Amino acid sequence: MRKPVSRVLVINDEPLVLKEFLRSLNAAARSLDNPLGIVFTGVTTAKQALAAIEEDGDLQAVVVDDKLYTINGGKSRKLQMSALELVQRVTRLRPELDVYILIAQEQEDEVVDALFAEAVDGYFYREEKDYRGIYRIVNAQIQEKARTPFYDQLKNYVWMAKDSWHTPGHSSGESLRNDPWVSDFYEFMGEHIFDADLSVSVPMLDSLMEPRGVIAEAQAMAAKAFGARRTFFATNGTSTANKVIFQTLLAPGEKLLLDRNCHKSVHHGVVLSGAHPIYLNSSVNRKYGLYGPVPKRTIFEAIEAHPDAEALILTSCTYDGLRYDLPAIVEAAHEKGIKVIIDEAWYGFARFHPEFRPTALEAGADYATQSTHKVMSAFSQASMIHVNDPQFNEHIFRENFNMHTSTSPQYAMIASLDVARKQMMMEGYKLLTRTLALAQELRKQIDSTGVFRVLALEELLPEEVRHDGIRLDPTKVTVDISRSGYTVEELQRELFDRFNIQVEKSTFNTLTLLLTIGTTRSKVSRLYDALMRIAREGRAPQRLYQFPDIPEFTKLRFLPRDAYYAGGEAVPLLDEKDNVNRALVDRVCADQITPYPPGIPVLVPGQQITRTVVDFLVGLLRSQKRVEMHGIVYDGYLPCLRVLKPGEEKSLKKIG
Ligand SMILES: Cc1ncc(COP(=O)(O)O)c(C=O)c1O
The missing domain is CATH 3.90.100.10 (Orn/Lys/Arg decarboxylase, C-terminal domain)
Structure with missing residues (x-):
């Protein structure tokens, strides 16, 4: 396994002091155990610090001097930025970074008071010159972030190689391993899939239904990473996560405001909870057959007309990457005491790059459901429910969560959620920066074919939501194919059969491509090559038949x-x-x-x-x-x- 690099940025305005600091800290890192590859680097100004934080995806922590001055030839000293302001800007940019403050002993109270409400991980006294101590603390904290309590315990248990006298029936794969009929399945899937497929009979692996050990720990770490008060791991996808929240918040007959274009699990949740749905019509982009967000006006009017609603649910971002201006919507709902649930099935990574923020929780939502598996490194069906509702009723939630959760959850899935959180915490910013760069490159390349064309935000937006502050997630790329001479079905078949490319979804004249942290430059090149070859065929455009508009909602006569x-x-x-x-x-x-x-x-x-x-x-x-x-x-x-x-x-x- 490749050893990681973990850079720690020290910000101190006196070059000589900084030099001495870095030399001593790096000496400590070299002489002590350093499994995470910690290296200290430094800058003398707040501006350089913010630039480094933006550019360096390997940064894990920053050590900020309590006051940063610009020194003019040793004569005057001008305050550049207070530690408070710098910390606020760092956490706005990258909330996952550890932040430490260097202080002088005599200023201790003043500085600590000013930073009381900020996400500061610790303080060091400059004069103590305890470099080994600083290194140990920084190292311990980065190691803490990089921990995967559930996955680690699962691995430990597998290596302990206990004899299994419990479920599952394949008994660590023994029933398949040398079997003349099905050992190929064992070999194809790999031994650890079976070794790690365990059950609640193993107490050291905790219980998803009543977590008190490693699952509780892993969930708490996920909550911290994603900015939630509480996080719950769902092993039956966001489909189930949505239903659990509905059944928690809505008693039969209580009103729910929902986008009519919500995922079908939301509509199923309405049946299960017995809620009285008030459907909000989504905007429609007829030119491209795309259903967009609900107009802000429609949402505000519904909130005014139904102040007795218990909850509002919207999808942000949509499948096509359109995301609402959420703060204003959340505020309007909260004014009437309406809880806000945001289906972030396609947007779970957003916390880890400023390009995608604010997340639903940052915008004030009470609940966010995320298909970690759709856009991060978790196994299919592995999702998270994040809760920030100040009136969260844990007992009712737990009853509903357990109603939907199998008593035999797939442990590999839980481990993958733990690992996905770690990955985003340690390198999410770096991976998303790369994904954004690839998305930009791909967009340019597709446009350069002269036949295929990537739709810009203005083209994706239906008229009625043009002024609603909607933004585009650039990792969802919608391509107009109408000049290619292919129907969308023909094109998808051609890409699949001839070029081994499977795309995410389509309308009658568009294809949508999904870039994730797993997208590589080679994949981008192969797609570009395929589209260029097809474009060069120069087929005459053909008429594409549009899907008819979904009829307006009629009338709800019964629940x-x-x-x-x-x-x-x-x-x-x-x-x-x-x-x-x-x-x-x-x-x-x-x-x-x-x-x-x-x-x-x-x-x-x-x-x-x-x-x-x-x-x-x-x-x-x-x-x-x-x-x-x-x-x-x-x-x-x-x-x-x-x-x-x-x-x-x-x-x-x-x-x-
Ligand atoms: C908006 C939305 N919400 C929820 C879901 C369900 O997510 P999962 O596949 O994790 O059950 C989907 C799946 O496509 C979706 O598009």
Whole structure:
């Protein structure tokens, strides 16, 4: 394993003092145990310090002099910046860095008082010249950040090689290892997948359901890293994380404001919690078939119209990288006592680079759910729930968390969350800086093909959200393919079959590429090469058929949960003559009907069906385009909707 480099920046305004400091600290680092490769470097001005912090991805800590002066030829001394201001600027830029202050003994109280509320990790007295002591403390603290309590314990346990008399049944892979039929699976997956697949029967590995040991420690470290009061590891993705929060915050019948374009887990959470949803229509960019954020005005109006709502949930950033101006929205919701949940499934890394901040929590949100696995180094399904709600009800949360959590969670997944946190803490800034540079390079290269074109923020934004302060996450790259002569399906096939490239998602005339901390320059070059070759074919553009607009939301007549559990009957979408079945008009849907893509529900349980909706669904079913239609039930070959029976409509409580 490569040894890391950990640079520590010392900021002192007197060059000779600084030189002596660095020489002595580096001597201490050389003579003592130094597994993290700690090296001290220095600058004499606050400006240089901020530049170094921005440029040097290997920095792990800064040691700041309590006052920084500019010395003019030994004559005058002008204050450059107070330690307080510098610390604030450092933590704004890189909150993951350890910060220490160098003080003179006589100023101790004054300096410590001024920095009381800041994230300062320790103080050193300049005059003591205890360089070995300083090194030991700095080293210990960086080692602490780099710890992975759960993963370390899991590894220890595996190396202890205990005989297993417990689940799982493969017993550290023994049932597969020399088996004539399935040992290839063992070999393909690798021995540690099986060794590390353990169970709650091993007490030293703690319990996800009631963490008190290494899982509790790992979660606390994640909370500190991501800026939360509490963090919980979810081993069934953000899909489950969203449901857990809904069931915690919402009792049946209580109001929830939600973007209609939220992930389907949010809509499922509405059914499970029994909430009364108030749908907010997302903006639509018809030119590119993209559903954008909900206009700020719509959100503010909904908050005003429903001050009795318990919670508001929005997705930020969206799949296409559009992120809300959250502070203003959170403030408006909080004024009415509405809790704010932000689905950050695609944005978990944001804390670790100023380009992406503020994060939802930094903007004041009460809850943030993140698919760590989507954009960081965790295994699929490994997510985090971050909580900053001052009224957090841990007992209710725990009951709901445990309701959704398997009693046999996958330990490799928990370990991967621990490791993903460590990686972001130790080198997230560096990796994201590289990812941003690659994104910029890729954008330029794609545009240089002359055929493919990356959409800028202004082009992605639907008209109605132009002035809403929305920003773009540049690691999500949406490419206009309309001049390529390919349909999006043909292009995806060509990229896959001929160039071994699989993209993230598409609309009728765009492809979206996702860059992550795992994107390499070689991958960028291969993609560019592929697009350039296709561009040079010079195919004549062809007409691309647009996905029709999702019809406007109609009317919610019953709570989704009541309608979903009512029973219902299947009514065909087409009549005997294969015409659109008008008998469905004015009935109430019992299921969620979602064409995928784009994944926005056309109907939710409890919603009134209209002629426009039936025409839309039949149109999709008859179109040549392959669209999955989630929620449609088949009676033989006949596609049907499950709708409430007239008697059920009478017996259910109507929404006022
Ligand atoms: C906005 C959003 N939220 C939640 C999820 C669900 O996340 P997970 O796959 O971690 O369950 C997704 C998945 O695509 C998503 O796009």
